[in-house]
Amino acid sequence: MRFTLRQLSVFLETARTGKISHAAERLSLSQSAASNALKELERQYGILLFDRVGKRLVLNDLGRAIRPRAEALLDQAEDLEQDLLQQTDLGELKVGATLTIGNYLAVGILTQYRSEHPHARIGLEVANTSQIVDKVANFELDIGMIEGEVNHPDLELIPWQNDELVIICAPDHPWAGRPWLTDEDLVRARWILRESGSGTRQAFDRAMHGLLAQFEPPLELQHTEAIKRAVEAGLGLGCLSRLTLQEAFARGSLVPLPVPQRPMDRQFYLVLHRNKFRSRAIEQWINLC
Incomplete structure (x- = not known):
């Protein structure tokens, strides 16, 4: 050799x-x-x-x-x-997570991982779906946790958790408390959405199939909390993961708006490179997920 x-x-x-x-x-x-x-x-x-x-x-x-x-x-x-070296701790692990998962799920998994392997080296990078996918494909990350679906010949998707998007408005919005919104309402609305390339935006666009060409250009923000604050301020409607909205619903600062004709269920995935060697650290992370 x-x-x-x-x-x-x-x-x-x-x-x-x-x-x-x-x-x-x-x-x-x-x-x-x-x-x-x-x-x-x-x-x-x-x-x-x-x-x-x-x-x-x-x-x-x-x-x-x-x-x-x-x-x-x-x-x-x-x-x-x-x-x-006969080390009981695992080797280095580089994890990527989309913003919703990184802020609301990944930290809990990371905490458990570190409690079981206190000397393990682990890094968590938070970005949108397209960025995480690119880094997994480029071997810059060992494993990704994403909200959107991808079609990449070098990547393997493992279904992980179910999620649901929810359309939201401020409690003093004229539509607050309505039993549902029609497609005509959705077209007339002012929207505050995640940026293109995010899993949340991908799922929203898929749910609004057939209507998007009639929408006014939305206000695009890259962070969930910024969207919540903008919707609370009355700037328009938003659409976010239910996972991110529990506290806002509990304190009444945001109100859900049902759209039963537009299913918004989606899937979270773990993503790995097909040729990536699955080290013990990767297998342990998958098991914890």
Whole structure:
């Protein structure tokens, strides 16, 4: 075997970041050491793994083909090292969660994980669905927890929890207390919604199929709490996960508006790369979920 784990590490970090300098920084290597490791890997086999596009290194067809196997091999090596060191705690785990899940579900799971493995290294990144999916596909995250559906050939979706979106208004809104809203009401409403690319927006757009072309452009906000405050201030109707609205409903600061003709059930998913080695840390996280 002519390649080394360091060479694979430099190859993979360069694939993630697009720059040798960034790969070197993340691996705590000098830039020359990282550059030499990558050059030696290519020289040993008489291959090129990247195309240079401007100042970036972009994987070519061969690089893309071997990347998943290199990722799995390095993950297994790290898992083996934990066994050889006879550590009872798990290795590093990088988790991504969408905003609703990150703020209302993931922290509880993370707390339980840390209580069972107090010395485990774990990071939680919160972003919208499209961003989490991109990072799982790019091997920057080990596992994602998302609200929206994705169709990506390299990713595996595991159904996790059921959820429901709810249309909301302020308690003094003229429509508060109505038994239901019609499609005509939905078209006339002023909307305050999550941004495109979020799972919540994806589910809303799907529920409003056939009406969206008639909607006025909505006010788009990236955070659930900002949408709740804007709706409470009377700026329009919102649509959020029921999970995020329990306290607001309990204190009466927001009111649900039923739309029985527009089902708003949806599914939360765990998302993993199909070629990602499932370390003990990943399996433990899935079990806790």
